[in-house]
Structure formats: structure tokens, C-alpha cells
Amino acid sequence: MEGVVRVAVVEDDPTVREAVGEYLRTHGYAVSSFGDGVSARTALRETVPDVVIVDRMLPGISGDELCRELRAASDVPIMMLTALGEVEDRIDGFAFGVDDYLAKPFSMRELSLRIAALVRRSHAAQAASGELRAGAFAIDLLRRRAWVRGDEVALTSREYELLVFLVRNDDRALGRDEILREVWGWTVGDLSTVTVHVRRLREKVEEDPQDPRHLLTEWGVGYRFVARGDG
Structure with a gap:
């Protein structure tokens, strides 16, 4: 979606x-x-x-x-x-x-x-x-590489897939169960897997991971990616 x-x-x-x-x-x-x-x-x-x-x-x-x-x-x-x-x-x-x-x-x-x-x-x-762009985020879908604010970020395969899914759903609240299903392909699994990967991704794409502007927690739901979070 x-x-x-x-x-x-x-x-x-x-x-x-x-x-x-x-x-x-x-x-x-x-x-x-x-x-x-x-x-x-x-x-x-x-x-x-x-x-x-x-x-x-x-x-x-x-x-x-x-x-x-x-x-x-x-x-x-x-x-x-x-x-x-x-x-x-x-x-x-x-x-x-x-x-x-x-x-x-x-x-x-x-x-x-x-x-x-x-x-x-x-x-x-x-x-x-083969390009996906949203605000300060740019993703080369063919080479599986990502840039934030012009700087390339080193991502694991799962972190990359998570970022692509989030960017494609800019500004939409996503439940952890939906993320687990769409990114991991699991209909049943430990939802903390999503939490851990979001935390790791924040450390790589946020200027201040403790005060995220893009990978936001949506309380009671899951997470929301916001491309326009800078400024």
C-alpha cells in the first residue's frame, strides 16, 4: 500500500x-x-x-x-x-x-x-x-544501496528491506505485525524483532537516534516513517 x-x-x-x-x-x-x-x-x-x-x-x-x-x-x-x-x-x-x-x-x-x-x-x-526518493532519502533499488542527506549508509540486507518498505509507505502508521509480515514474510513471529531492527536503523539514518525525526514510534500501533522530518 x-x-x-x-x-x-x-x-x-x-x-x-x-x-x-x-x-x-x-x-x-x-x-x-x-x-x-x-x-x-x-x-x-x-x-x-x-x-x-x-x-x-x-x-x-x-x-x-x-x-x-x-x-x-x-x-x-x-x-x-x-x-x-x-x-x-x-x-x-x-x-x-x-x-x-x-x-x-x-x-x-x-x-x-x-x-x-x-x-x-x-x-x-x-x-x-530503479530509484526510490523521499525527502532526504534516496535508494538505488537495483544496487540495493541507500543514501540519507547525501551520505551513503551501510545497511544489512534486512535493514535495507525494512527501510525500503518504510519509505514506500511514507507517513502511514504501520503495525509491527504488518512490518513483520511484509518485510520478514512471517505471519507469526516475535514482534520484538521489528523493534530491534527499527532501533538499529535509527542509529544509521537519524541525526539523533534518541530524538528521531523520520522513524517515529506510533504508540499503540507500531511505527511511522516521515520523510519530511528534517528542519
Whole structure:
């Protein structure tokens, strides 16, 4: 199962921004909203979501410029929202690195379907390239190697498989029994096995294992991996 899809909405019209945010949250997305390009740029430099929705006409810096900067820094899927619907404007948007283009007015249902399509294509591209990325975490699935904040970490085979499972389920509460089943393949076993491996993994990927920012304990459930824990 995939983790919660994180969407950043950059829209200066508060009515549109709030309506989009409310609709997406109701449908299970984690949404961060910004009313101008400058604040969005600052936040997105720290944390890259799964999808970015950008209005073309923004105060501070334009949506075009924000898209250029985002694309130069990452492969995050970008959808542009705009009142400009001419063919030339759509071509311009794609030239800035936009993956999809939705002209106002639009239906929320169509927006949701397009976001889902962007996420599917992004996951398929990652699988094809053999790469898995989430925040400061990067995993080479073909060579079974992992990096955190740019530094490679030495993992045992089981630690590596545990990290891959956690990253693929970013921001989802995972029971120890589920982790044991999916990572170890055991339907019955000692749940403390999971506890020990999570503790060892924290020692390798957390800056302060005593105050973890990514591998969090979910009391009464198990654990939750949070890619955006830095900062």
C-alpha cells in the first residue's frame, strides 16, 4: 500500500486555494497551501511533496519561474492551474517543466484524477529507473544501496528491506505485525524483532537516534516513517 500523497497547492486566490485544499484533504491527501510564490519556494526547498499544483499568475515570483526552479532541483510532478487556456500558453507551461496543465474553471473531480495520474506516472518512472526518493532519502533499488542527506549508509540486507518498505509507505502508521509480515514474510513471529531492527536503523539514518525525526514510534500501533522530518 502506498503512503499518503502529499500535495503542495500554490494559489493566490484564497477561495480557490481553500476549496482545493479542503477537497483534497477530504479525499485523503496531505495538503500544504501557499498564497504566493516566494513562501512556496522557501518551503519547497526544504520539503519536496509528491505533487505540486501551481497557479501561473502569482505575486512575488511567477508560477513560471517557480516551475523552472522546481524542475531544476527535482523531478516532482507539477500541475499548472491558470485562467490562460490558449494553446501557446499551454506550450509555454510545458517548456517550464510542467507535467500537466488545467485551465480554470475546472472540476475538483478532474483535478483529483489528474493528480492520481501524475502520482502513478511518477511511481512508474521511479520503478523503471530503479530509484526510490523521499525527502532526504534516496535508494538505488537495483544496487540495493541507500543514501540519507547525501551520505551513503551501510545497511544489512534486512535493514535495507525494512527501510525500503518504510519509505514506500511514507507517513502511514504501520503495525509491527504488518512490518513483520511484509518485510520478514512471517505471519507469526516475535514482534520484538521489528523493534530491534527499527532501533538499529535509527542509529544509521537519524541525526539523533534518541530524538528521531523520520522513524517515529506510533504508540499503540507500531511505527511511522516521515520523510519530511528534517528542519
